Amino acid sequence: MPEGNLRSTLRILSENQVDFILVGGLAAVLQGVPLSTYDVDIVHSREALNIHRLLSVLETLDAIFRMQPERRLKPNASHLSGQGHVNLVTRLGSLDVLGTIGNGLSYEQLLPYSESMDLENGLEIRVLGLEKLIELKEEIGGEKDRAMLPLLRRALEEKRRSERVGGGP
Amino acid sequence: MSALSSIPLTDYSPDGVDLTLIRWFLSLTPAQRLEFHERHMEDILVIRKLNARG
Numbered sequence: 079m080p081e082g083n084l085r086s087t088l089r090i091l092s093e094n095q096v097d098f099i100l101v102g103g104l105a106a107v108l109q110g111v112p113l114s115t116y117d118v119d120i121v122h123s124r125e126a127l128n129i130h131r132l133l134s135v136l137e138t139l140d141a142i143f144r145m146q147p148e149r150r151l152k153p154n155a156s157h158l159s160g161q162g163h164v165n166l167v168t169r170l171g172s173l174d175v176l177g178t179i180g181n182g183l184s185y186e187q188l189l190p191y192s193e194s195m196d197l198e199n200g201l202e203i204r205v206l207g208l209e210k211l212i213e214l215k216e217e218i219g220g221e222k223d224r225a226m227l228p229l230l231r232r233a234l235e236e237k238r239r240s241e242r243v244g245g246g247p
Numbered sequence: 248m249s250a251l252s253s254i255p256l257t258d259y260s261p262d263g264v265d266l267t268l269i270r271w272f273l274s275l276t277p278a279q280r281l282e283f284h285e286r287h288m289e290d291i292l293v294i295r296k297l298n299a300r301g
Contacts (some may be wrong), residue, residue, distance in 0.1 A: 082285030107284045110273040116288060198278040205277075232264040233273070240273055 083170040087118050087139070089201050090170075094135045097123035099192045101179055101206045101214075106226075108195055109208040111233040113226065117172035121206075122158065123185040124177060129158045132175070139168035180214045208234045 081089065084104060091098055100108065103115030122132055136153055143151045144165045153175070157164050161177040161184075178184050191210035196202050212230045215223040258266045272280060 082282070082289065084285050084288075085281055104284075107280055108277045110269070110275075110280065112268045112272040114284075114288060114291070195277045197281055198276075228260070228262040228264050229269075232260045232262075232266060233269050236266060236269045237273055240270070 084118060085197065085201070087168070087170045087173060088197065088203050090135055090138065091120070091132075092201055092203055094131050096131045096135055097125070097128045097185065098132075099185060099188050099204045099206055101176065101188075101211070102174070105206045106208070106211055106230060106233075108205050109211070109233070110237055111208070111230055113229060117174055119174040119176060121176045121179055121183075121185050121188055124159055129155050132158055136166065136168070136175075139170060139173070141166040141168045141173065143167075144172065180217050208237065
């Protein structure tokens, strides 16, 4: 079976040794939350070498800013060096490249709250933990984030329960 | 009410979340979750396209 676009996006980042943590809806899906999302959200290391690698991947993916796509504006190193969010569309779908999330949390600050996940066929990525995802949604407090909280919280409870009884994959 | 009807078919949290769906999804590996999710989203896109034609 051919890889889907979400997995292909993660694979190309991983194969090019980009240091990133998967956050947002897709991170929640991988943590076991049954929700729907179409984009990939990552927080990347803003070290110079990593930005160079990430830019190279974005070039390969034909990434342009999602805002005013008709202008076909490409991200540059300066965009990726800041704390802000760079919302892109690529040939594999939407990709949000986030300098920081929440109250200015960087890649390095989020690392302790992430875990390595095996996505098979040699693909292994870091994914933000469910506890931290919930904490961030609570902090943001937007309507969309609040709406998602019951599902995230119950998934965390069920995950803990299944771990206590020795279940889960 | 029959004995069968007293058996709960679903298991919801007090705030209305379907826990059976969560339990099933948690029973998958992360790779299986991603694969299911991708297939699911692709199916939705196909349905949207089909219905946009009309």
